[in-house]
Structures are given as structure tokens and as C-alpha cells.
Amino acid sequence: MGFILSKIFGDLFSNKEVRLLILGLDNAGKTTLLYQMQFGEVKVTVPTLGFNVESVKYENINFQMWDLGGQTEIRPYWRCYYPKTNAVVFVIDSSDKERLDIAKEELFLLLQEDDLKGVPIAILANKQDVEGCLSDVQISENMGLTDIKNRQWAIFKTIAKTGKGLDDAFKWLTGILKNNEN
Secondary structure, three states: OHHHHHHHHHHHHOOEEEEEEEEOOOOOOHHHHHHHHHHOOOOOOOOOOOEEEEEEEEOOEEEEEEEEOOOOOOHHHHHHHOOOOOEEEEEEEOOOHHHHHHHHHHHHHHHOOHHHOOOOEEEEEEOOOOOOOOOHHHHHHHHOHHHOOOOOEEEEEOEOOOOEOHHHHHHHHHHHHHHHHO
């Protein structure tokens, strides 16, 4: 009886550790998202030249969140962080229409990586507060997201500065991660 109760309560109150990568082009809002999740507010940020890592607890999951710099010179090093990754958040600047093709190319390159095979991905159409930005539907169409067949994915409209949409994205991710655990 004690084993059954400890198993039930252990499952209910467990604190699962999850490695999550936050990727995307430079100036997409990755670090702002990280600090919004960690501190619940916007911190003054500078371009990330390496990485930032923070632990964030969300719905009984301890996310070890790795925010990797998105500059052209840094992107080839992303693959050094792929092993043992449980989930990816790919952040897109919805107002940066000129670089949407580059974002698409980078996304589809990482989807081909063996270390990320089957890893769920939340795609954030960030900066939805910028006038003239692309909607999540437009981004999905322009980036060919419906061609992603080898993993669970979803796209979310977000404003990292205010936190809008982040809760939806992380609820989806935690649901996927909990289902994959069973």
C-alpha cells in the first residue's frame, strides 16, 4: 500500500528535469523570453554572444533553458548543445519579413539533426505587437511548417516583452513532455 501511495504522490508532485533549447535568429526575442519566464519581467538585454542558461520551474517541470545566440557566426555552434535536448523553442521575429527565409532555413537544418530526432518544437511568432508584423498563419505558410511531419510542433503568437502567449506555448510543451513520458 505504501508503494502505491508513494508512486501516485511521486507522479503528482515530481519535478522532472527537462533540457530546452531556445533558438532563432539574432534579435528575435530569445533572451527577453528567457528572462520573462525566469523573472516575470523584462530585463535590459544585449545581443547574446554565447549562451544564457536559467532554470525555470513550470507546472512541476524544471526546465533547464538554454538561450543560444542567433548571430550568423554563432549558429553553426548550436549543434554542440543538441545532445540530450528534450524540447526546442524556435523564436521568430514576426516583423522581420526580410529574414524569414533565413529563419526557415535554420529551422529546417535543425530538424534534420539526429540529436533532435522527434524532439517537440514550439515555434513562437514573436513581436506580435509590432505594426505590420506577420501573423502566425502567414509565418506558418511562408515557412512551410505544415511540411514538418517527423515531430510534434505548434506555432504560437507571442509578445515576449509582456509575456503574452508564452503561457500557451509552455502549457502545450509541458503537455507534450508529460505525454511522452508515459
